[in-house]
Amino acid sequence: MSVKVMIPRALRQYADGKDVLELAGDNVGQVLDQLGEHCPNLRPHLFSDDGELRNFVNVFVNDDNIRDRDDKATAVRAGDELSIVPAIAGG
Amino acid sequence: MQPIQLQPEHDKAIRAHGVDAFPHECCGFLLGYDADDVRRIVRVTEAVNRRGAPEKHNRFTISPEAFLQAEKTARAEKLDVLGFYHSHPNAPARPSQYDVDHAWPVYSYIIVSVRDGVPEAMTSWVLQEDRSGFDPQPIAIAE
Numbered sequence: 001m002s003v004k005v006m007i008p009r010a011l012r013q014y015a016d017g018k019d020v021l022e023l024a025g026d027n028v029g030q031v032l033d034q035l036g037e038h039c040p041n042l043r044p045h046l047f048s049d050d051g052e053l054r055n056f057v058n059v060f061v062n063d064d065n066i067r068d069r070d071d072k073a074t075a076v077r078a079g080d081e082l083s084i085v086p087a088i089a090g091g
Numbered sequence: 092m093q094p095i096q097l098q099p100e101h102d103k104a105i106r107a108h109g110v111d112a113f114p115h116e117c118c119g120f121l122l123g124y125d126a127d128d129v130r131r132i133v134r135v136t137e138a139v140n141r142r143g144a145p146e147k148h149n150r151f152t153i154s155p156e157a158f159l160q161a162e163k164t165a166r167a168e169k170l171d172v173l174g175f176y177h178s179h180p181n182a183p184a185r186p187s188q189y190d191v192d193h194a195w196p197v198y199s200y201i202i203v204s205v206r207d208g209v210p211e212a213m214t215s216w217v218l219q220e221d222r223s224g225f226d227p228q229p230i231a232i233a234e
Contacts, residue, residue, distance in 0.1 A: 008162065009171045010195040019171075056193075058155035065155060085158050090177055090190040090200070091116055091142075091150035 003031055003076050006083040007042075014042040028059060029072030031082055046084070056087040094229040095121075095130040095174075095199050095215050102232050104135050106210035109178035109203045116140055118151040120161045121174040121199060129231070130199060133170055136161060150189070151177045174199030174215075181205070184212040186225045194218040199228055 005021045012019055021038060025031035032053070036043040046057050053059065059066045060083040066074045076082065097105075101121075108117040118140050123132040138161070141152040153175065165172050175198065179185075184204040186194075194200060196218050203213040216225035 006162065009173060010197045013197065058158075060155070060159055063156075063159070083159055083162065085155045085162070086195050087155060087193075088118075088153040088158055088175055088195075089151060089193045090118075090175075091146075091179075091187065 001026055001076055001078045001080070003078070003080045003082050005031060005035055006081060008084055008086055010086060011042060011045055011084065014045060015039040025076060027070075027072065027076060028061060028066050028074045028082065031076060032059070032072065058085040058087060059083070060085060092217065092226055092228050093125070093128045093130050094231045095132060095201070096231045096233055097132050097135075098233050101132055101135040102213065104137075105176050105201060105203055105213065106205075108137055108176075109180075109205040109210050110208055112140070112178060112180075113205050113208045114180045115147040116142075116149065116151040116178050116180060118153055118175060118177040120153075120158075120172055121176060121201065122161070122165045122168070122170045123173050124170055125173070130173055130228075132173065133168070135176065136164070138175075148180055149182070172198075174201065176201035176203065178203045178205045178210075181207065184214040186216050190216075191218070191222070191224055194222075194225070196220065196222075200225065201230070 023034040119137045122134040184202040204211045215228040
């Protein structure tokens, strides 16, 4: 399944400046693996050393946070939008 | 360091939000585009500080759902989310260590100090590449 992956401004420098990538996969994990292959410099900003998504990185399939669904096993369909959304906090 | 350009209404809106939220921290999004070595803010939108009552006097969190919607709004207007603003109630407009620890590169972080309900200094910052701190970013208010 071909999905659009939306890259936030803060991370585009690690994705050759791209804001959108069209990648394939049946679930979020497969799409993120593809993303890591295409943009290896992006990988350490998304994943910890054990390969898990970092706590301060959120991933949405359309309007659904994958943490509210099946995490990396969340299925994707052709035309879905996968958005990488950094956690924002401070004070 | 490219300056960040705000329209007068953005400056006013950020200050007003800081006053309205006092003694808690306010927060929001900066939408715009980078061109000709200037970060040009086109729209400032408020966000809800998702921290609980004991913490929101010196901490803010923007929900990922809110950030996603801000990104969609920005894209629809051919803009980007270029940063965030928040207030420091009764504290200087300088990033805390907590701000440093939670910041992302590239984004502008505007901070407005609100002292006893009165807005004072407003500053902008961009995280250094090694994450050791922030670089100050000049704010230009358009005429």
